[in-house]
Amino acid sequence: MATQQELAIEARGLVKHFTSGKTTTKAVDGIDLAVPEGTVYGVLGPNGAGKTTAVRMLATLLRPDAGTARVLGHDVLTDADAVRSVVGLTGQYASVDEDLTGTENLVMLARLYGFTGSRAKGRAGQLLDAFGLADAGSRQVKTYSGGMRRRIDLAASLVMSPKVLFLDEPTTGLDPRSRNQVWDIVRVLVADGATVLLTTQYLEEADQLADRIAVIDHGKVIAEGTATELKRSVGEGAVHLRVADSADRARAAELVEQVLGTEVTLAPDPYALAARVPDDGAVDVGRLLPTLADAGITVPEFSLGQPSLDEVFLALTGQPTDDITEEVA
Amino acid sequence: MATQTTTELDTTPEASKLRAAIALDDRPSRPSPVSATLTFTWRALLKIKHVPEQLFDVTLTPIIFTLMFTYLFGGALAGDVTTYLQYLLPGILVQTVLFTTVYTGYTLNTDITKGVFDRFRSLPIWRPAPIVGALIGDTVRYTIASVITLALGLALGFRPDGGVVGVVLGVLLLLVFAFALSWIFTILGLLLRTPNAVMGTSMLVLMPLTFASNIFVDPSTMPALLQRWVDINPVSHLATAVRGLMGGTTSFDQIGWVLIAAVGLTIVFAPITMRLYRNRS
Ligand SMILES: Nc1ncnc2c1ncn2[C@@H]1O[C@H](COP(=O)(O)OP(=O)(O)OP(=O)(O)O)[C@@H](O)[C@H]1O
Numbered sequence: 001m002a003t004q005q006e007l008a009i010e011a012r013g014l015v016k017h018f019t020s021g022k023t024t025t026k027a028v029d030g031i032d033l034a035v036p037e038g039t040v041y042g043v044l045g046p047n048g049a050g051k052t053t054a055v056r057m058l059a060t061l062l063r064p065d066a067g068t069a070r071v072l073g074h075d076v077l078t079d080a081d082a083v084r085s086v087v088g089l090t091g092q093y094a095s096v097d098e099d100l101t102g103t104e105n106l107v108m109l110a111r112l113y114g115f116t117g118s119r120a121k122g123r124a125g126q127l128l129d130a131f132g133l134a135d136a137g138s139r140q141v142k143t144y145s146g147g148m149r150r151r152i153d154l155a156a157s158l159v160m161s162p163k164v165l166f167l168d169e170p171t172t173g174l175d176p177r178s179r180n181q182v183w184d185i186v187r188v189l190v191a192d193g194a195t196v197l198l199t200t201q202y203l204e205e206a207d208q209l210a211d212r213i214a215v216i217d218h219g220k221v222i223a224e225g226t227a228t229e230l231k232r233s234v235g236e237g238a239v240h241l242r243v244a245d246s247a248d249r250a251r252a253a254e255l256v257e258q259v260l261g262t263e264v265t266l267a268p269d270p271y272a273l274a275a276r277v278p279d280d281g282a283v284d285v286g287r288l289l290p291t292l293a294d295a296g297i298t299v300p301e302f303s304l305g306q307p308s309l310d311e312v313f314l315a316l317t318g319q320p321t322d323d324i325t326e327e328v329a
Numbered sequence: 330m331a332t333q334t335t336t337e338l339d340t341t342p343e344a345s346k347l348r349a350a351i352a353l354d355d356r357p358s359r360p361s362p363v364s365a366t367l368t369f370t371w372r373a374l375l376k377i378k379h380v381p382e383q384l385f386d387v388t389l390t391p392i393i394f395t396l397m398f399t400y401l402f403g404g405a406l407a408g409d410v411t412t413y414l415q416y417l418l419p420g421i422l423v424q425t426v427l428f429t430t431v432y433t434g435y436t437l438n439t440d441i442t443k444g445v446f447d448r449f450r451s452l453p454i455w456r457p458a459p460i461v462g463a464l465i466g467d468t469v470r471y472t473i474a475s476v477i478t479l480a481l482g483l484a485l486g487f488r489p490d491g492g493v494v495g496v497v498l499g500v501l502l503l504l505v506f507a508f509a510l511s512w513i514f515t516i517l518g519l520l521l522r523t524p525n526a527v528m529g530t531s532m533l534v535l536m537p538l539t540f541a542s543n544i545f546v547d548p549s550t551m552p553a554l555l556q557r558w559v560d561i562n563p564v565s566h567l568a569t570a571v572r573g574l575m576g577g578t579t580s581f582d583q584i585g586w587v588l589i590a591a592v593g594l595t596i597v598f599a600p601i602t603m604r605l606y607r608n609r610s
């Protein structure tokens with residue numbers, strides 16, 4: 001997947017500090033990013049990590065204190081207009097005019113991108129229809145539900161079909177169905193060749209959508225890679241199994257230990273057992289089930305889990321985390 | 330898992346509509362500065378259409394000002410109301426329109442706090458377009474305020490010797506000056522944190538400009554220091570020129586001074602506005 005490709009977004013040493021009075025907030029404190037073209041890049045971080053600040057610098061809305069950034073080869077400082085004509089931005093907070101109707105908002109943006117007269121109206125209509133807002137087009141945006149607002153916001157960012165799209169927490173506050181719609185939109189966009197950089201606080205979202213993820217905290221990238229790499233970097237996965245007959249558990253534990261070479265933990269539940277999977281890649285976990293079957297042990301439930309991104313995240317940001325908890329993938 | 334599942338989307342009608350919308354083959358070229366600016370003016374007019382309440386102030390203030398000052402001062406200052414009205418009405422017109430300009434900064438600040446401006450700033454358009462477009466849209470408000478003030482004035486006995494042409498030219502000159510003065514309020518709109526702070530501070534700027542002027546009374550009775558300020562106050566020159574145009578006694582330097590002041594305000598404050606707008610975080 002992530003082979004050597006052209007970079008759509010490239011940032012080196014981006015810094016932005018905010019000073020108010022005596023306190024200085026190091027909102028972004030030296031961030032490097034490399035986002036290959038045609039991929040989804042997730043920027044994951046807790047509240048105040050600096051996600052919005054980073055996105056605003058990349059979208060030419062905020063001047064970095066230091067560092068450089070290029071979007072499709074255009075420098076965000078010296079060639080801002082070129083950047084602006086290839087990027088779309090959906091900010092964290094609604095960035096359409098609430099007093100205007102959905103149609104008026106899109107017609108206005110279409111005109112600002114250079115569509116004239118009936119073409120501007122046509123483009124607005126096409127987008128409203130594509131985003132399931134055709135019926136709401138003549139209503140003021142302030143009457144829209146949260147999910148509809150997000151969609152009109154997204155539609156507004158797509159008026160010019162940007163080659164690079166920044167989405168700042170696109171699904172925060174959405175119900176699962178609206179969230180899935182947003183995800184589908186992102187997938188369609190990327191399938192069409194666009195590059196999407198999205199920030200999120202939800203690990204599941206990064207896991208579902210992003211080809212690569214940067215975890216940021218206190219304005220710094222603290223880990224970067226694919227979801228799998230990140231999970232592997234924090235340590236081992238685990239297998240969890242249940243036997244049909246509790247009398248078989250001891251024998252099963254022996255066999256699991258033989259195959260995996262790691263210690264087995266016996267859960268309080270007399271049917272359940274779990275074991276770590278070493279992360280050296282040398283163990284064939286697939287041999288477990290045939291081995292148990294050969295021994296005549298029935299295994300009604302088996303799961304192989306990597307640590308969840310939640311665990312990765314907590315481990316990386318240094319916040320207290322429980323011991324590897326049950327994770328049914 | 331991070332495996333892409335795009336293939337299953339291909340068949341749904343939603344996805345194909347989206348695809349069609351995204352696959353934009355025929356990209357227009359950037360709009361001209363004029364067309365971008367006029368789009369923002371169109372937006373300002375749409376907002377008046379959707380939120381007509383914002384015209385309450387614009388319609389009520391002139392009515393209250395005209396009635397109040399005419400009857401409050403009319404008898405005392407000029408002996409009778411009709412005589413005073415000939416002097417006062419052009420001044421009230423100036424005051425009313427200038428007070429309306431504070432909404433410029435207020436609206437701009439509201440846009441910024443709501444995040445709409447982020448989107449505008451991320452567009453590849455002529456940078457001043459959102460602000461200039463909004464200022465042009467505001468002249469609609471000034472015009473409404475002017476028409477109401479004049480209509481009421483005429484009903485109360487204002488009889489401009491300059492005729493229709495003089496009155497129209499007076500209003501136009503006022504609009505030009507109001508447009509130039511608005512750049513001060515756009516600065517406040519960009520600098521301050523909340524729309525209400527913008528409103529309050531703008532009023533502080535306006536008070537000495539309008540009250541310490543020759544809008545209400547002839548300055549010859551004022552203390553010397555105040556007179557000196559009134560003489561250099563551009564609003565006094567504006568009121569004099571509007572009076573001149575409406576009364577048919579105008580001179581070129583009266584109008585010239587106002588235009589110079591308007592150009593001066595724009596040259597100084599428009600670039601500051603644009604600088605703040607560019608760097609606003
Ligand atoms: N304009 C500003 N002035 C002062 N401080 C700011 C400004 N913008 C952001 N900050 C501070 O910078 C830090 C990073 O903010 P930022 O909005 O980038 O975080 P975030 O990762 O987007 O958080 P969230 O998940 O809550 O949206 C915060 O401490 C914030 O208070």
Ligand SMILES: [Mg+2]
Nearest residue numbers: 051052053092
């Ligand atoms: Mg944010």
